[in-house]
Each structure stands twice: as structure tokens, then as C-alpha cells.
Amino acid sequence: MVWSRDIKRLEDHRAVSLIKTREGDALAGVLMIDMRSGEFRLVNARAVLLATGGGPTMYKFHTPSGDKSCDGMAMALRAELPLRDIEMVQFHPTGLLAGPDTRITGTVLEEGLRGAGGYLLDGDRQRFMARYDPRAERATRDIVSRAMLREIQSGNVSPLGGLYLQMSHLGPDNVRAQFKGMVERCADCGFDLAGGLVEVVPTAHYMMGGVEFAPDTTTAVRGLYAAGEDTGGVHGANRLGGNGVANSTVFGCIAGDVIGSNLNTARPHLDPDEDSISTAVAACRAPLSKPAGEIGALRERLYDLMWNDVGIIRDARGLKRAELALEDLHAELLDCGVDGTSLAFNLSWHDWLNMESLVLVSRAIACSALARNNSRGAHYREDFVDAGELDASSYVRVTLSDGRLESEEVPVEFTKVRPGETLLERTS
Numbered sequence: 001m002v003w004s005r006d007i008k009r010l011e012d013h014r015a016v017s018l019i020k021t022r023e024g025d026a027l028a029g030v031l032m033i034d035m036r037s038g039e040f041r042l043v044n045a046r047a048v049l050l051a052t053g054g055g056p057t058m059y060k061f062h063t064p065s066g067d068k069s070c071d072g073m074a075m076a077l078r079a080e081l082p083l084r085d086i087e088m089v090q091f092h093p094t095g096l097l098a099g100p101d102t103r104i105t106g107t108v109l110e111e112g113l114r115g116a117g118g119y120l121l122d123g124d125r126q127r128f129m130a131r132y133d134p135r136a137e138r139a140t141r142d143i144v145s146r147a148m149l150r151e152i153q154s155g156n157v158s159p160l161g162g163l164y165l166q167m168s169h170l171g172p173d174n175v176r177a178q179f180k181g182m183v184e185r186c187a188d189c190g191f192d193l194a195g196g197l198v199e200v201v202p203t204a205h206y207m208m209g210g211v212e213f214a215p216d217t218t219t220a221v222r223g224l225y226a227a228g229e230d231t232g233g234v235h236g237a238n239r240l241g242g243n244g245v246a247n248s249t250v251f252g253c254i255a256g257d258v259i260g261s262n263l264n265t266a267r268p269h270l271d272p273d274e275d276s277i278s279t280a281v282a283a284c285r286a287p288l289s290k291p292a293g294e295i296g297a298l299r300e301r302l303y304d305l306m307w308n309d310v311g312i313i314r315d316a317r318g319l320k321r322a323e324l325a326l327e328d329l330h331a332e333l334l335d336c337g338v339d340g341t342s343l344a345f346n347l348s349w350h351d352w353l354n355m356e357s358l359v360l361v362s363r364a365i366a367c368s369a370l371a372r373n374n375s376r377g378a379h380y381r382e383d384f385v386d387a388g389e390l391d392a393s394s395y396v397r398v399t400l401s402d403g404r405l406e407s408e409e410v411p412v413e414f415t416k417v418r419p420g421e422t423l424l425e426r427t428s
């Protein structure tokens with residue numbers, strides 16, 4: 001229905017900055033780059049829905065496509081909006097490991113494979129999951145990913161440095177019939193999922209954290225709404241498969257209703273703060289006036305440091321090391337130029353902008369992970385392995401102020417269930 005209406009859509013436009021009013025008390029619009037020309041365009045709006053979808057692509061192995069760069073969370077931080085739960089990054093156990101030369105590496109092999117009875121094997125082709133959890137391969141994503149990382153760290157690995165997924169014991173014909181798409185994806189990379197072994201590695205998949213928002217999708221800035229993977233607080237520290245799309249659909253729908261009804265009350269377009277626009281344009285254009293550098297090498301460094309020090313298993317030493325490394329990386333990024341001869345679909349420029357967002361959100365993840373001195377859900381601290389006092393739970397809020405990230409612990413308010421309680425009724 002929306003597509004059939006006469007609504008002007010801005011195709012190939014990338015949002016780069018949330019622009020407030022001069023007083024800073026409300027949103028006036030969004031600054032965008034028309035990727036077809038490289039021109040900047042301010043969209044003056046009475047309401048803006050932030051829904052750019054997160055996606056932890058700062059890790060060496062990740063499932064979302066490479067064009068996801070956490071722009072929404074980065075724009076929110078720059079607009080002084082708080083993020084919450086941002087340390088909660090979910091790793092999916094079975095990312096396809098197809099070598100460094102293909103972008104298929106990291107893409108996901110679905111949960112149903114383990115659910116149907118698939119085995120994970122170490123480099124000696126032995127099952128290991130039962131040593132970590134009685135549910136073995138059917139344990140939750142965080143537990144399986146952690147166990148896999150421990151096995152990988154022990155050095156008993158497959159030729160590409162991962163582990164194996166085996167389905168053949170369920171009958172190759174059965175596997176081919178049940179998991180046609182997965183069999184084809186593996187075949188594209190030279191693996192026989194139905195009858196042989198496939199190399200796998202845990203892979204960064206989903207961000208439970210994001211912009212703090214209210215159940216009606218409003219945020220701390222008047223006129224700005226948020227929904228979907230850009231937001232935090234819906235899942236807590238972990239997420240069940242399937243709840244990502246549910247989150248986006250439910251809150252996207254609420255946002256539509258709430259924005260629609262709020263716009264019914266006459267609210268004028270607000271004047272944007274012109275200085276904020278100039279500052280944002282200058283920040284985006286900064287690399288265009290510097291000699292072209294090696295943006296790809298910076299991205300590789302980001303991948304490695306996030307994977308090694310802010311990944312599946314963390315500790316204070318690694319997180320502090322990562323914070324320093326991210327500061328260095330950011331300084332080098334600011335010195336790294338991009339050929340600006342043509343701005344039409346200038347992918348190097350957009351890679352630079354991707355990095356700018358990813359490094360900022362990576363800093364927020366490291367800061368938040370360092371502030372949480374316990375292990376919960378997807379966040380595991382080797383130096384604080386216990387979950388801590390559940391009744392006194394708090395979440396971590398991170399804000400950006402004058403270029404510095406600050407964290408604070410916010411007590412969790414239990415409004416429906418307390419730890420140990422359930423809303424489910426037992427049936428016999």
C-alpha cells in the first residue's frame with residue numbers, strides 16, 4: 001500500500017547525521033549523502049524513525065553483509081543519545097569457514113542443522129560439546145560458541161583453523177531434502193554438507209544492545225523514534241533465534257502507529273542548527289582532502305582486535321588493550337585519505353564512513369564490556385565468570401560526550417517478573 005502511494009522516496013541515500021534544532025531539544029531532520037552524486041541533502045522532518053539495523057560487522061567473522069556498518073548507533077551516539085546493553089553481541093556457532101579469499105566466509109549455516117542432530121567435531125574429528133553442556137550441540141548459541149572458541153584456542157582445528165560440522169550420520173539424502181539451501185551454499189565453497197564435513201567457526205551475528213528507547217519507540221530526543229536492531233533492551237543479554245525479525249516487526253509496527261498519531265497533532269517543521277550541518281558535512285568530507293591511504297588494512301586491524309580482545313571470551317586486560325588500539329585506529333583513520341576525484345558511488349569514501357561508524361560503536365562495545373564485571377548471556381568475562389547478584393541486576397548505559405565515552409550502571413526495574421519467576425503456567 002505504501003509503495004502505491006505518491007510518497008517521494010530517496011533511493012541510494014545514506015543517512016550520516018541526526019540534526020537537532022539550535023536549542024538541541026528536538027530533532028529537526030537528517031543529513032544524507034546522495035550516493036549517486038556525493039551531494040549532501042538535509043531532510044527536514046517532523047518525525048524520524050531510526051531503523052538502520054545494527055549488525056556486528058566489526059568482527060573478523062560476521063554474518064551480516066559488509067555494507068552494514070552500525071551507522072544508526074553511531075549517529076545516535078554522536079547526537080548524545082545513550083546506548084544500552086551494547087556489550088551483548090551474539091555469536092552464531094556455525095559460520096561457514098571457506099578461507100580468506102571469499103566473502104562467504106562467516107555467513108551463517110542455520111541453527112536447524114544442529115537442532116536436527118548435527119555434530120560439531122574438533123580437528124581430530126571427535127565430538128566435544130558434551131564436555132561443555134549436557135545438551136551438547138543443542139545448547140544455546142552463547143554456550144556453543146564459547147565451547148568452540150575454547151577448542152579452537154587449544155589448537156585442535158580443521159585446515160582453515162576452525163572446527164567441523166557433520167550431518168552425514170543423519171543420512172545424506174535426508175540432509176539434501178531437509179536442508180537444500182544449506183547444502184547448495186556449502187557446495188559453492190567446495191564442501192559436501194550432506195555426505196562429508198564442513199569447516200565452521202563462530203561468527204558475530206546480532207547486537208542485542210542499541211539505542212535506549214521507550215516501549216512506544218520514542219527516544220530521549222523529541223521527534224526521533226527507534227526500532228529494530230538499532231535499539232537495546234528488548235532482548236536483554238541474549239536472544240533466541242527468530243526474535244530478531246519479531247523485534248523489528250513488532251516495534252516497527254508500533255512506531256508506525258505512534259508516529260502517525262503524533263503527527264496528527266499539528267507540529268511544525270523545526271529549523272535545523274546550521275552549525276551542526278556544517279560540522280557533519282566537514283567531518284564526512286575530511287578524508288577527501290587527504291592523500292589516499294590503506295583503508296582495507298585499517299579494517300583488517302579492526303576485525304582482528306575486536307575478534308581477539310572484545311569477542312566471545314573477554315577479560316579486563318584484553319578490553320583495555322582494545323580500547324587503546326581503537327583510539328590508535330581512530331587517529332589513523334582520521335589521517336587516512338580517500339581519492340575524491342569522483343563522488344558518485346565512491347565506495348572507498350563509503351568504506352571510510354563505514355569505518356568511522358564501526359570504530360565508534362566498537363569503542364562503545366569495549367567500554368560497556370569493561371564496565372560489566374560479570375558474565376551474562378552473550379557477554380562472558382574470563383575474570384568474572386559468575387552471573388553476579390540477579391536481584392541487583394543493572395544494565396550498562398554508554399554515552400558520548402566531547403569525544404569521550406562514559407559508562408554508567410543503571411539498576412534494572414523488575415516490572416513483570418523477578419529473577420527465578422516465570423509467567424509460564426505448568427501443564428501436566
Ligand SMILES: Cc1cc2nc3c(=O)[nH]c(=O)nc-3n(C[C@H](O)[C@H](O)[C@H](O)COP(=O)(O)OP(=O)(O)OC[C@H]3O[C@@H](n4cnc5c(N)ncnc54)[C@H](O)[C@@H]3O)c2cc1C
Nearest residue numbers: 014015051052053063064071228229242243244245246248
Ligand atoms: C544472515 C542473517 C540471518 C538472520 N536470520 C534471522 C532469522 O532467521 N530470524 C530472525 O528473527 N532474525 C534473523 N536475523 C536477524 C534479523 O535479520 C535482523 O535482526 C533484522 O533484519 C533487523 O531488522 P531491522 O529492520 O532493524 O534492520 P535491517 O533489516 O538490517 O534494515 C535496515 C535497513 O537500513 C538500511 N541502512 C543502514 N544504514 C543506513 C544509512 N546510514 N542510511 C540509510 N539506510 C541505511 C539498510 O540498508 C537496511 O535496508 C538474521 C541476520 C542475519 C545477518
